[in-house]
Amino acid sequence: MSLDPIQHLLDEHKAIMAQVADLRKAVRDLEARGDAALPDSLPVLRRFGQLMETQLARHAKKEDEALFPALEALFGAEGTPTAVMRVEHAEIHRRGELFRRTLSELQTVEHPALEAKGEALRSLTGVKGGGADALRATATEIIELIEWHFGKEEQILFPMAEQMLDPETLAQVGSRMEALA
């Protein structure tokens, strides 16, 4: 029995959303306490930056390379829901890179020096304020993008795939996913 590809993707969404919940807590803390929250928030932010490069990137790859081609074989690849999802994957990935870049700007900087780093961070992100503001703004965008994207997949794309793909095709998609895992 091969992997149920839709259930597998849903399980991954759940695992990623648990980390998003931690990120949201860190964002609220940065909102409330500003740069003073950085020592507590940075480990959570860094962990999420890592996750975007590893777990989340692998998840998107499973969709891009295993699930979407099966749907595109039926309805084409242009102007279709999968085309929109592919664009969003790229956008989320770019936001992740910016997030990690902003974090690495802070990597070797101790808290008292954060103020001095503020200007560099502002030019990097276009956000006014200190390090906390720059990170908070990017993290908030990332949370919104991921929630919006996962929501569309769960409400529209996955049910569509379950309806349109026959059991044999779904099994093939599952094996392709296992090969990518």
Ligand SMILES: [Fe+2]
């Ligand atoms: Fe996706």
Ligand SMILES: [Fe+2]
């Ligand atoms: Fe997904």
